[in-house]
Structures are given as structure tokens and as C-alpha cells.
Amino acid sequence: TSRWAEVHPSLLTKDGNPVGAQVIMRDVTERKDAEEKLRSLNEFNENVIDSIADSLLVIDPNDYRITGFNEAALKRLMLRKEDLMGKTCYETTHHRSTPCEPPLQICPIQGVLKTGKTVTVEHTHFDKGNNEIFVEVSAHPVRNQEGNIVQLVYLSRDITERTESEEKFRVLAEQSPNMIFMNKMGKVFYANKKCEEIVGYRTEELCSPDFKFLTLIAPESIDQVKSTFRRHMEGEYVTPYECTLLTKEGKRITAIIATNLITYKGEKTILGMITDITERKKVEEEKSRLLHDLHQRVKELNCFYGMSR
Numbered sequence: 001t002s003r004w005a006e007v008h009p010s011l012l013t014k015d016g017n018p019v020g021a022q023v024i025m026r027d028v029t030e031r032k033d034a035e036e037k038l039r040s041l042n043e044f045n046e047n048v049i050d051s052i053a054d055s056l057l058v059i060d061p062n063d064y065r066i067t068g069f070n071e072a073a074l075k076r077l078m079l080r081k082e083d084l085m086g087k088t089c090y091e092t093t094h095h096r097s098t099p100c101e102p103p104l105q106i107c108p109i110q111g112v113l114k115t116g117k118t119v120t121v122e123h124t125h126f127d128k129g130n131n132e133i134f135v136e137v138s139a140h141p142v143r144n145q146e147g148n149i150v151q152l153v154y155l156s157r158d159i160t161e162r163t164e165s166e167e168k169f170r171v172l173a174e175q176s177p178n179m180i181f182m183n184k185m186g187k188v189f190y191a192n193k194k195c196e197e198i199v200g201y202r203t204e205e206l207c208s209p210d211f212k213f214l215t216l217i218a219p220e221s222i223d224q225v226k227s228t229f230r231r232h233m234e235g236e237y238v239t240p241y242e243c244t245l246l247t248k249e250g251k252r253i254t255a256i257i258a259t260n261l262i263t264y265k266g267e268k269t270i271l272g273m274i275t276d277i278t279e280r281k282k283v284e285e286e287k288s289r290l291l292h293d294l295h296q297r298v299k300e301l302n303c304f305y306g307m308s309r
Helices: 029-051 071-077 089-093 108-115 159-175 193-199 219-233 278-308
Strands: 005-014 017-027 055-059 066-069 119-126 132-143 149-158 179-184 187-191 241-246 252-264 267-276
Touching: 029 278, 055 071, 108 119, 108 132, 108 149, 132 159, 132 252, 179 193, 179 252, 193 241, 193 267, 219 241, 219 252, 219 267, 252 278
Parallel strands: none
Antiparallel strands: 005 017, 055 066, 055 149, 119 132, 132 149, 179 187, 179 267, 241 252, 252 267
């Protein structure tokens, strides 16, 4: 049976002369398996971003130039990668037969730079063939550690195909290895099958009008989750964060929660994805303990050979 091992060889000396070698080996098969699962998860999440129906652009707030995009943006605008990367957002989404002008007041980018908050509006885009597309667009500020806006995430949805997009979302969400939920005012009205598997509540329980989302949150994480939801409702972009969940049986789960404020059927809604990292945390803690033990062993060996000399 093949196993992964972490190998630490060291030379043994006496009076400055080599007298042998010591090799410490630890079975790290479970850790390697966990790393592979994490790699697959990251790859899956990247594929999810490229497979969603919404067009996504990453925009530099200083000159409105596009620094990133997903496949949906290329398809929506009927453009090639070189037609988007490095170009301004307004010259790629506005009518091709008119002069390119910086975003007008109706554009959500202007609103974000003025207020510092997420802005959502209904807007008009044009594809390469100058075909008009009615979209719902949201611009989200991304800040650095100093609080300055360094990027804008610009999401657009073709509102003429809203029903079809919702169906695609549900299919995608049900296939996800992560918990995906939708929440209005603290009430869950959609939860994928993975939610049921991980936290132990049936979908009917999770989506019951009497069920409170905070029931899933451990006491020490409640304030953090409340603060995040409040910031979302104020239009602020919130980066993914770590918290502790509680299952129906009271089991504790370490998780990463990524949430976003969207407009669903005219109402503000929290769309969230929860990734269970309990096993990954155990691997990290085991690795930390191993390194500590190894460090102590090396100190003991140094002390031993120092005394023998």
C-alpha cells in the first residue's frame, strides 16, 4: 500500500566526525489527501465563477480599465479576451458607433466612488454587433488594508432572462460541494442539499419562517455574523471570513463564509456560500504540532551532543 511520508534526515556526529544518520518519518497521507481535496475545491470554485450566467468585470477605479473578467462577459458582449483586457469598461459596453465617454451618473461605478458602497442599477449594454441588452448591474468596492478602494467588481445580469438564470443557479448550487443559501432579513428561503447534509437540518426546517439563521452560528461567532449582515445591508462589500457553525446535534464546524448582497425579485437578499474547512484546520494544527515537536527534538539532540563533547 502506498503512503505519503514526510521525511526529516539528519547527520549524527561525534567529536566533529559523522557517525551515522537519523531519519524521522511521519505518515502524512491524510494531510496530502486533504490538500488534494482543497486543490480540487479551489479548481471547482474557479470553474463555478466561469460557469455562472452573470457577466463579471474587475475594474481599476482610477482609469476604469478592465483588469479581469469571466467567460460570461466575453459571451455577453461577443468579444475576445484582447477586446476586454486593458480596455475601459465604457468603450466595451456602450454603443460602438458613438464616441466613448467616461461613465455617466447612471453608471453604478460613479455611485460607488461617491458613496463607497455597493450600488445596483438597471442599465443598458451593447454587444459587438450593437445589439441592446437590458441588464441589472452592481458595482462592488474592493478595499485594501488601509480602507482605500483598489478595485471594483462589476456584475451584470441580463434581466430579460431572469427566470432561466435562476434555474441555472439552482442546478449549479445543488451540484456544489459547498453550502449555498439565500437569506432575507435573517430568514433562509433557499438552501441547497449540501446544507442539509452538513448541518443536519432538513431543507424544510431551514426554510421554515420560524427558523432563524443565527441558530446555525456558534455563540462566539454570532456578533461577527450579525456585523457582516448589517454591513451588507448598508451596501458594503465584505470579504470571506472564518466562523464556527453548530449542527443540529451540536457538533462544531469550522467554516469559511462568503456572502454578497444581491437584488432578488426587487428585494435585498444575502447570497452566501459556506465551505467546511474543519478537516483542513485539523491538518494545519497537526502540521504546527509536528514542527514544534521536531524543533524540540532537534534542541534535545543538540543539547545531548553538546554534553557528550
